[in-house]
Amino acid sequence: MKKYSIVVAGGGSTFTPGIALMLLEEQDRFPIRKIKFYDNDGKRQETIAKACEIYIKENAPEIEFSYTTDPEEAFTDVDFCMAHIRVGKYAMREKDEKIPLKYGVVGQETCGPGGIAYGMRSIGGIIELIDYMEKYSPNAWMLNYSNPAAIVAEATRRLRPDSKILNICDMPVDLEEKMADMVGLKSRKQLDTQYYGLNHFGWWHKIYDNEGNDLMPIIRKKMAENGFAGAISQTDQHVENSWMDTFAKAKDVYALDPETIPNTYLKYYLFPDYVVEHANPEHTRANEVMEHREKHIFEVCNNIIEAGTAKGSPFEPDAHATYIVDLACAIAKNTKEKMLLIVPNEGTIENFDRTAMVEVPCIVGSNGYERIVQGAIPQFQKGLMEQQVSVEKLTVAAWIEGSYQKLWQAITLSKTVPSARVAKLILDDLIEANKEYWPELK
Ligand SMILES: NC(=O)c1ccc[n+]([C@@H]2O[C@H](COP(=O)([O-])OP(=O)(O)OC[C@H]3O[C@@H](n4cnc5c(N)ncnc54)[C@H](O)[C@@H]3O)[C@@H](O)[C@H]2O)c1
Numbered sequence: 216m217k218k219y220s221i222v223v224a225g226g227g228s229t230f231t232p233g234i235a236l237m238l239l240e241e242q243d244r245f246p247i248r249k250i251k252f253y254d255n256d257g258k259r260q261e262t263i264a265k266a267c268e269i270y271i272k273e274n275a276p277e278i279e280f281s282y283t284t285d286p287e288e289a290f291t292d293v294d295f296c297m298a299h300i301r302v303g304k305y306a307m308r309e310k311d312e313k314i315p316l317k318y319g320v321v322g323q324e325t326c327g328p329g330g331i332a333y334g335m336r337s338i339g340g341i342i343e344l345i346d347y348m349e350k351y352s353p354n355a356w357m358l359n360y361s362n363p364a365a366i367v368a369e370a371t372r373r374l375r376p377d378s379k380i381l382n383i384c385d386m387p388v389d390l391e392e393k394m395a396d397m398v399g400l401k402s403r404k405q406l407d408t409q410y411y412g413l414n415h416f417g418w419w420h421k422i423y424d425n426e427g428n429d430l431m432p433i434i435r436k437k438m439a440e441n442g443f444a445g446a447i448s449q450t451d452q453h454v455e456n457s458w459m460d461t462f463a464k465a466k467d468v469y470a471l472d473p474e475t476i477p478n479t480y481l482k483y484y485l486f487p488d489y490v491v492e493h494a495n496p497e498h499t500r501a502n503e504v505m506e507h508r509e510k511h512i513f514e515v516c517n518n519i520i521e522a523g524t525a526k527g528s529p530f531e532p533d534a535h536a537t538y539i540v541d542l543a544c545a546i547a548k549n550t551k552e553k554m555l556l557i558v559p560n561e562g563t564i565e566n567f568d569r570t571a572m573v574e575v576p577c578i579v580g581s582n583g584y585e586r587i588v589q590g591a592i593p594q595f596q597k598g599l600m601e602q603q604v605s606v607e608k609l610t611v612a613a614w615i616e617g618s619y620q621k622l623w624q625a626i627t628l629s630k631t632v633p634s635a636r637v638a639k640l641i642l643d644d645l646i647e648a649n650k651e652y653w654p655e656l657k
């Protein structure tokens with residue numbers, strides 16, 4: 216059986232250890248000959264990489280492992296690039312979240328002005344990775360889950376329309392695990408669902424079990440009672456209150472259209488006042504992640520390096536991330552797996568912009584994906600999506616053209632921002648904060 220070579224772009228990511236260990240666990244269906252880490256921050260990456268190197272040597276010595284900051288070394292002889300970079304890292308995420316809050320506006324990683332700022336940083340980084348991959352391994356596929364996936368996906372549509380890149384998100388994966396739990400099933404793979412939306416901005420409108428029984432009535436009842444709160448998923452790593460609150464708030468988001476089940480991210484657009492009222496402008500999600508996930512991962516890695524062994528360490532595979540191997544196997548082995556991808560609409564949602572990058576179920580095989588038609592969407596969702604997709608398109612246009620005007624329009628158009636005046640105040644602060652990352656705007 217063919218063995219695959221993978222480069223993980225963003226090797227210093229807090230998700231890298233869980234994903235690397237998960238890849239080792241999944242070798243029966245996805246055998247690996249080589250794993251490389253690539254990052255533009257060698258110091259950050261080295262801690263993660265040295266610990267993973269010890270783990271791989273102890274648990275899968277047959278796999279060739281290396282790590283580098285050199286693009287040619289990283290991207291030569293690879294079959295897949297698994298990309299999870301964070302341009303500007305958590306320090307910039309903190310600014311993305313705190314600057315809007317200064318003006319009483321939602322400060323969030325991928326939503327609102329914070330997501331727009333993150334998108335303006337990410338586009339260059341992702342395009343650079345695609346170009347490296349195509350230069351050094353022209354037959355490789357990029358499985359991208361670097362955020363903000365919506366803006367990154369629109370940028371790849373505009374700038375690299377023919378590249379072999381699939382843009383994905385794990386929020387629906389997590390929420391489908393929770394829905395399976397709601398109906399007493401063990402896995403999301405026992406569900407047969409239909410979904411439409413933009414990334415972090417979508418709805419389930421059909422949910423069956425694999426025998427064709429309609430599960431919507433039970434799930435709707437559970438949502439009306441508690442939202443996603445109390446429903447368990449494989450990796451309930453979200454122990455911090457901010458995530459618990461998000462899962463509970465889905466109850467109010469659901470109330471807006473009880474015919475569909477909402478993605479949790481709609482909270483930021485439909486209840487921005489609630490989000491701001493419950494935010495601490497001095498201590499946002501970025502601070503929680505730095506205090507918890509980042510601190511924990513780097514402590515564990517340093518301990519492994521110091522001990523010279525991963526035995527007895529709390530290192531564990533990220534079971535939740537197996538969706539990435541589902542996708543890699545679909546491409547590598549033509550499995551025709553059904554997966555949610557962020558792809559050009561082209562009629563999949565019949566009453567929506569054909570050029571929009573929509574998050575819809577696709578059948579994935581060796582030659583890419585086939586979209587599953589979702590039909591016409593209701594006026595409520597259509598109105599919301601038209602506003603949001605325009606934000607995303609104007610952001611990418613602002614990046615391509617270096618247009619201050621279009622970025623101001625993008626922020627003004629966001630449902631999280633009350634006026635063009637506030638939008639401009641936020642934009643001018645973000646420009647100052649992102650001087651070393653954004654293209655110059657005129
Ligand atoms: N799509 C999803 O559902 C999903 C889920 C979880 C995380 N993510 C995304 O995964 C990414 C990683 O998340 P994290 O919290 O581990 O971030 P992190 O900051 O811990 O790691 C990101 C790594 O990317 C590196 N990096 C930044 N710019 C780079 C560039 N231009 N080239 C190469 N490397 C670069 C950084 O140095 C860092 O080591 C983020 O974009 C995050 O939003 C997406």
Ligand SMILES: O=P(O)(O)OC[C@H]1O[C@H](O[C@H]2[C@H](O)[C@@H](O)[C@@H](O)O[C@@H]2CO)[C@H](O)[C@@H](O)[C@@H]1O
Pocket residue numbers: 324325362384385386387388389450452500504535
């Ligand atoms: O605030 P963070 O950095 O903890 O999470 C932000 C990301 O949240 C979603 O991904 C979750 C995923 O839904 C969950 O099941 C688990 O795997 O953790 C992931 C990261 O926390 C969302 O899909 C991502 O786009 C966000 O970056």
Ligand SMILES: [Mn+2]
Pocket residue numbers: 364383384385386415
């Ligand atoms: Mn996501």
